[in-house]
Amino acid sequence: MSEMKPVESWLTDMDGVLVHEQQAIPGAAEFIQTLIDSGRRFLVLTNNSIFTPRDLRARLRAGGIDIPEDAIWTSAMAAAQFLDGQRRGGSAYVVGEAGLTTALHDIGYTMTDTDPDYVVLGETRTYSFEAITRAIRLIEAGARFIATNPDPSGPSQEGTLPATGAVAALITRATGVEPYFVGKPNPLMMRSALNRIDAHSESTVMIGDRMDTDVISGLEAGMRTILVLSGSTRPEQVDRFPYVPSRVVDSIADVIPLVAEYGQQAEQ
Known part of the structure; x- marks a missing residue:
């Protein structure tokens, strides 16, 4: 293999990597502190569109992980x-x-149910039949269909919950219109994250717990990838995919020593 550049920046998924059902995964706080102490640029990514960054920071701090809002x-x-x-x-x-409406308000978008340019579907714990019906009729009338992420389900303390991808499938079945998914595994989200911290894909690592979103999107964006086995992907599932991560480790605690290793030495 050709020589690879030392790692200067890190992207990491949140759920299944840093936290599990709002509880910090051992080593997560230490990993973030290691990045801060080393001066490495980093960004925590999530397909969850429910919360604003301020909300997420508060939730993470409650679990013992202090991550800057930006x-x-x-x-x-x-x-x-x-x-x-x-x-x-x-x-x-x-x-x-709020995570979605706030982000759209911040760019100057108007929220309306009268002839909108877009129907934008995100995550919510209270999907309304009335709201979904309105979305279907607006799409039939010509509104463009955008969804934040394709995840069909998500975890909760009570069990599996339907997520954005499942509701998007319902709307698509009713309208015949497929949404454009912005979140992982769309490399667009990875590129926007890289641009946000002024990072280059060749010197950035993506950490995630899902082969079908985190690893594939990092790979397609040109980054090295680390799969942690503390979340969705089980060890026996890794070989079923036609692509592989750069490394597979048990948890985020195993990534801490790699910050120095990747930052000081080019891989062969």
């Missing part, structure tokens, strides 16, 4: 940035929560 990048923020570049000052009918 080091959090959500699929809602990536979707807003995408829409700002596509149709500045547009309008949207939103099915989602």
